[in-house]
Amino acid sequence: MHEIDRRQLTGGLAALSLGVLLRPGSLRAAARSRVAIIGGGPGGATVAVTLKRAAPDIDVTLIEPQRQYTTCFYSNHFIGGFLPFSRITHTYAGLVSLGINVIYERATAIDAEKREVRIEHGANVPYDRLVVAPGIALKYGSIEGYSEAASYFMPHAWSGGRQSRLLRERLDDMPNGGLVVIAAPRNPYRCPPGPYERACLIANYLKREKPKSKLIILDPKMAFSKQAVFEEAFAKYYKGIVELRLTNDIDDMSVVRVDPKTGEVVTKSGETFKTAVANIIPDQTAGKIALDAGLAEGGWCPILPETFRSAKMENVYVVGDATVAADMPKSAFSANSQARAVAGHILADLTGAERPAAAYRNTCWSMLAPDDSVKIGADYAPGDLKGKHALVPKDPFISKTGESAALRKETYEESLAWYQTLTDDIFAKRASATGRVAPSGRG
Ligand SMILES: Cc1cc2nc3c(=O)[nH]c(=O)nc-3n(C[C@H](O)[C@H](O)[C@H](O)COP(=O)(O)OP(=O)(O)OC[C@H]3O[C@@H](n4cnc5c(N)ncnc54)[C@H](O)[C@@H]3O)c2cc1C
Incomplete structure (x- = not known):
């Protein structure tokens, strides 16, 4: 049984590192490199913030139609009357203040040859590397x-x-x-x-x-x-x-x-x-832009498990719910963990920084009643999964029936602390204290 303690969580997603330890702003790209990111959820926004903090010289553009992002995660707490709507709603002000160009538009097409993203009102956003993180579409x-x-x-x-x-x-x-x-x-x-x-x-x-x-x-x-x-x-x-x-x-x-x-x-x-x-709640596929751009197979985007590079398009990474990440659940925790790895690979592509090891993590908490939450999780690394090269779970853990009220309360408090830390991280609400680039979610 593998447990994460609360200190590990609150002490910092910022400290979840695989060894790429950098001072903020210490990396320089050869020329002024351009990274475009489609989608400002836990996948896309985490890539943007992690990259910009590590290498301010890189031109990072986030394309996202909504000015405010209301998290699906913890929306059940809102629906049940346990959290106000304002508590699960976030802006991109932190990203803007880091120097990320946020374009509040929808991406409509990707031109892989010209390396451009077309946006709703006709303009094109050029890129050296593109991250596609549009989440899901509903069938x-x-x-x-x-x-x-x-x-x-x-x-x-x-x-x-x-x-x-x-x-x-x-x-x-x-x-x-x-x-x-x-x-x-x-x-x-x-x-x-x-x-x-x-x-x-x-x-x-x-x-x-x-x-x-x-x-x-x-x-x-x-x-x-x-x-x-x-x-x-x-x-x-x-x-x-x-x-x-x-x-x-x-x-x-x-x-x-x-x-x-x-x-x-x-x-x-x-x-x-x-x-x-x-x-x-209907069945789902990857977000429409991923399907339209030809990044998907069978409704979801295949990726190389070592890097989350698209298996279908050069110079493109895909993160978050839109991907086929084998048994790794489609969660905000997973998306954030994948996004940190992708930021590390883009830094390696553009600045020659050391590549992060391929290791990811997920934990999903669920609230059952006041002061009673449970969790499930695992670490993931590339390997053989039923004869296929994919992400393989390691050290899985899951809450058991009959647990004490004290343990369930602790799990509930741990989950709230995770929400705070994760959303601070995704939306750059606090300055990076350590300067660590944390390309993956291993503690
Ligand atoms: C009820 C519920 C409870 C959940 N609880 C948890 C939980 O407790 N823990 C957990 O880890 N996860 C939880 N999740 C899952 C979590 O919300 C998702 O896994 C997570 O949001 C995925 O992040 P993402 O960045 O891949 O996609 P999203 O969060 O969907 O972000 C994608 C963004 O891309 C934008 N976009 C889409 N198309 C375009 C386009 N063409 N151009 C530009 N932008 C575009 C969208 O506007 C959106 O902002 C929950 C989900 C639900 C529904």
Whole structure:
């Protein structure tokens, strides 16, 4: 069992280093090198900040359409009423003050030959190295009746911001005694434990505010992440409120049709649920720009596990949820860890700095109830995974059923400390104290 203690977390993501130890600003690129980054989430923003801090001479441009980034991570805490919206919303002011050019536009195309990114209003951003970190796109068409327009009435709340607010509003508006349905997606998808944490925190809200109500999880899968501890929580805290309907050999609980006007949700096995609130989370792919640019295969972007270079396009790295990173879950922790490595490789490409070792880390915490959180995680390194060269998990750890209340409280506090440290790091809210370039997330 491999445990991370709280000191390691709060003491610093900045200290998570694989040995590339640099004074801030100590690296110089041969000429004025240009790095363009598409997407300002944990993947893209971390690359931008890490690079700029290490080598201020590099021209770093971040292309991101939103002026504010509301994290999907901890959006369940907001939806359940445990954190205000302002607490999960961040600006790019820290990046701007570091000297990063932030262009608030959408990238629309990549010209690999000219090494340019086209942006919404027609301009081109040239690059020597490009980082593509657009997160996910939702496959609305995988469910009949569901669409971007329908997601106003039946929010997925899987892309943060406005969608998280909508789901919260739908819960506030529902009657006491209404039915909430969460339709979980098929693998692979962003944040594997996310739908089940959401079930716990919505159930907690219902228990407090609308105790006659029920919540049903309709799941196209037969099993899911941290299942034992979630099932324990459903029985311990939310008995009579939460019902889990997994797919089995007889019943397929995939949602195949919805009607946003009537609130009806229909499963493949033919059951119809009349909902007060339907949280429909469709299947997912890499963000559209990655698909359009030809960076994906089967919906996700293949990368070389040593570097997170694109397997499909020269001079391009892909990080975060858009990638195929084998068993490494699509999480903010993973994206940040991958992004640190990518920053190290770009520094090596452009300045001759030492390359970071290929080692990554993930931890995903989930809140079950007040002062009760659980976690799962592992380190990852390139190796043989079922006959394929891929990222292989090492030293995995997972919370167990029956843990003491004190341990669960400690895990809850650890998770909040992680959120603070991670978002300070991603959005450059504090000056880098150590000057370390931390290209990967190993403690
Ligand atoms: C409910 C929920 C709970 C979660 N909880 C956790 C958790 O506890 N821990 C954890 O580690 N992770 C968690 N996650 C997962 C985490 O949010 C994602 O894994 C993480 O945000 C991925 O980062 P990213 O940078 O790859 O993508 P994103 O965060 O999606 O960022 C991508 C950015 O790219 C921008 N973009 C997209 N297309 C373009 C374009 N064409 N041009 C320019 N910009 C573009 C988008 O606007 C966006 O800002 C959770 C997710 C959900 C939904």
